[in-house]
Amino acid sequence: MKGVLKRFRYGQPGFTFLELLVASVILGTLVSVILLR
Secondary structure, three states, X not given: OHHHHHHHHOOOHHHXXXXXXXXXXXXXXXXXXXXXX
């Protein structure tokens, strides 16, 4: 959490938000595939 705040302070919030978005999408697809099987 501190690392995210540090990046936000240094002016790179888009990069962290993009990482979180990609991670959430990948996790969501994995969970859906596991549940569908």
